[in-house]
Amino acid sequence: MFSSAYIVNKIKKHWALIAVILIISLSMHLRLLDYRWPYLRNIDSYMFYRQMDEIIQNNGVYPAYDIYVRAPEGEERTIQGLLPQMYPYQHLGAYSFMFFKMFFPGLQLWQYLIYLPAFLASLMAIPAYLIGRLIYDKRAGVLAAFFMVFDITIVSRTLGGDPDSDALQLLVSLIVLTIFLYTYKYIEVKKALDKRAILYSVLTGISLGVWSHTWIGYWYIVWIILGTFILKVVIESVMKRRPAFKENVPLALSYLIFFSVFLLLFILPVYGINRVAYTFLGPLEFQDIKGETGRQFPNVGVSVAELQGSGSLKEIIQRSSAVDFSQNPLAILFSPFVIMIYTMFYLGYSFVKTKKHFVTLLVLLIWFAGPILASLVAVRFSILFSQPIAIGLGIFFSKISRMASGEGLKE
Secondary structure, eight states: OOOHHHHHHHHHHTHHHHHHHHHHHHHHHHHHTTOOOSSOSSHHHHHHHHHHHHHHHTTTOOOSEETTTTTTTOEEOSOOSSSOOOOHHHHHHHHHHHHHHHHOTTOOHHHHHHHHHHHHHHTTHHHHHHHHHHHTOHHHHHHHHHHHHTOHHHHHHSOTTOOOTHHHHHHHHHHHHHHHHHHHHHHHHHOSOOHHHHHHHHHHHHHHHHHHHHOTTTHHHHHHHHHHHHHHHHHHHHHHTSOOOGGGHHHHHHHHHHHHHHIIIIIHHHHOHHHHHHHHHHHHHHTTTTOOTTSOSSOGGGGOGGGSOOOSHHHHHHHTOSSOTTTOGGGGGGSHHHHHHHHHHHHHHHHHHHOOOHHHHHHHHHHHHHHHHHHHHOGGGGGTTHHHHHHHHHHHHHHHHHHHTTOSTTO
16 A cells, blocks of 8 residues: 555656646536436526537537528528538537437536536636646646636536537637647747747647637637737837847747738638638627627627626726625725726736746736726627636735745735
């Protein structure tokens, strides 16, 4: 048998892995806690249930025509391009159900969909950990994983029995950013575009492509990736008092590779040239999400509750916290949103003083600012800044713990 010393050493060595596994398990338990109803939670759940069931009943093929949309005429689903449009969530749900059905013959689709969103949301702990570890340290990664899966806004949209697409959208967007950051950091260290950097760049492009078929608002990740590079070049040019182009050539070539893969394989042959413009100008169209220009009249977006504006910045901050600020106004100073602001100031100070955490500051700044503006337009997008806030909280409390133990006092 293993000695106690051996077990303790193994735990110390693999404590982060053990912590992430525990976080995933607790996340699943929380989302499935006391679920005992013989039905799904809301109307959208049944829309996705129907779409997945159609794939199952049609021998794994998603029917090209939807007879229930715009009745009685119906609507053609598949965009007629050189390559077919993907439906990642519908196919994932249908195919994974058919797989488990082989082992559990009595399993019904609605029962399976109680577990699917809880499982997908819990898996966010893995890319959250990887991002936190990559841009700060291992402790920040574990804390980021915890704050990500237990964020109040994310939990409310990814409960068991609520198989809306939010869980997959959040998970895939984190995977895209994880692969991108690995590519970015690798090239920053090597200062060259070698074979591994090319492979990472291709994988970034593929992940972006899958993401673009997962959610129509995919452009916001594109803007984070583009904004990181543009802001990096601008800041370095100001600091060096000359254009910082030459030193960023390997990174620029990497961007060229993954955007070529993304656009040439996943956008142009499926959607056509107009979608390329949308990919980069999406925020401008997004501002008109409830307008009538270029849309079928009437635009139902004006009456959808989750597309209404969040109101003031205070209301947006309130949505990120479980504490009611109207009862205790000072509590806002300790809200996740405001702690994220503290984190940004710390990273900025650290960069000015020690030239550390430059990439971390760039990514979080853009990742955090974009969803705030989106939330002012439509309340449903408040869930998007829960992701950077979780990463920021991981960094903040990792820094606090390091200072408490005497580490990193000068950073």
